[in-house]
Amino acid sequence: MSDPAAALALASSGLRFAPEDNPFRTVIADVTHRCNMVCRNCYIPNRDVPDLDADWLIALIARFPRRIRLRFVGAEPTMRRDLPDLIARVRDTGHLPVLLTNALKLADRRYVARLKASGLRTVHVSFDGGLDDDLYEAVDDLRCATKKLAALDNMCAENLFVTAGMILVRGVNDGHLPVFMDHLRSRPQVREIHLRSVGQIGRFMETDPFRLDELIRLAETALDRPRDSWQRVERGRSHLDFFVDGVKFQLTEWPDLGSEERGRITPEGFVEPFFEHVMANENRY
Numbered sequence: 001m002s003d004p005a006a007a008l009a010l011a012s013s014g015l016r017f018a019p020e021d022n023p024f025r026t027v028i029a030d031v032t033h034r035c036n037m038v039c040r041n042c043y044i045p046n047r048d049v050p051d052l053d054a055d056w057l058i059a060l061i062a063r064f065p066r067r068i069r070l071r072f073v074g075a076e077p078t079m080r081r082d083l084p085d086l087i088a089r090v091r092d093t094g095h096l097p098v099l100l101t102n103a104l105k106l107a108d109r110r111y112v113a114r115l116k117a118s119g120l121r122t123v124h125v126s127f128d129g130g131l132d133d134d135l136y137e138a139v140d141d142l143r144c145a146t147k148k149l150a151a152l153d154n155m156c157a158e159n160l161f162v163t164a165g166m167i168l169v170r171g172v173n174d175g176h177l178p179v180f181m182d183h184l185r186s187r188p189q190v191r192e193i194h195l196r197s198v199g200q201i202g203r204f205m206e207t208d209p210f211r212l213d214e215l216i217r218l219a220e221t222a223l224d225r226p227r228d229s230w231q232r233v234e235r236g237r238s239h240l241d242f243f244v245d246g247v248k249f250q251l252t253e254w255p256d257l258g259s260e261e262r263g264r265i266t267p268e269g270f271v272e273p274f275f276e277h278v279m280a281n282e283n284r285y
């Protein structure tokens, strides 16, 4: 975080919950800090943290007072060989497992089928370059369009629910948004599309991040729909959720402080607001 005083204030905000008191509907578990990519925008570039212990995680989430969406994040969760087993164990606790991934490994249809057989139904995938290898190289430092799009095909073929995410970098990939939106909206399995600005934390491109009002205008253009035609619009301090043609969109200006939506499991065994915890622990956890 660029402002140490703000980070300190967040770190000492006292907003932490024992598992029994967890108020969040979505809880994020950083299951590994290993990754097979080196993206130019990565809020969590620290690779020195050991993998989360599976037994510890399962025991902790079993204490939650109500059913939640347990989002596996990393760095890259598919680096863990035991990911299918972890998914099945989360299902056994009654919670809903969700995978957040760069999807390189999901280019293998057999792997996608295995994840589904373990109990996975929802996958969030980053598509920072959309359909274009040059854009992936510019944003993620890897020409990976073929693998990402093969992964999308595989997830659709396995009838998984897909959330497509894109970090928008001013003057780099924002112009590609209309073409990519058309591609995504032709896939009924794509249920959600998340667009967010670059987070100036961890490793990031020196750019002027989009503000929420700019993200709204970009979405209006990309969808060719004015905002007043969007449905079920909900505005938070730094995000806007809405539906168009049954697809949920989420626009987020990083960081979405004050959000009551997402919590993060901390190494000490508590749950804290996601963005606040990430910022207060920059480059550590």
Ligand code: SF4
Pocket: 035, 036, 037, 038, 039, 041, 042, 043, 044, 045, 074, 075, 076, 102
């Ligand atoms: S953004 Fe995700 S996929 Fe890219 S380097 Fe970071 S953890 Fe890996």
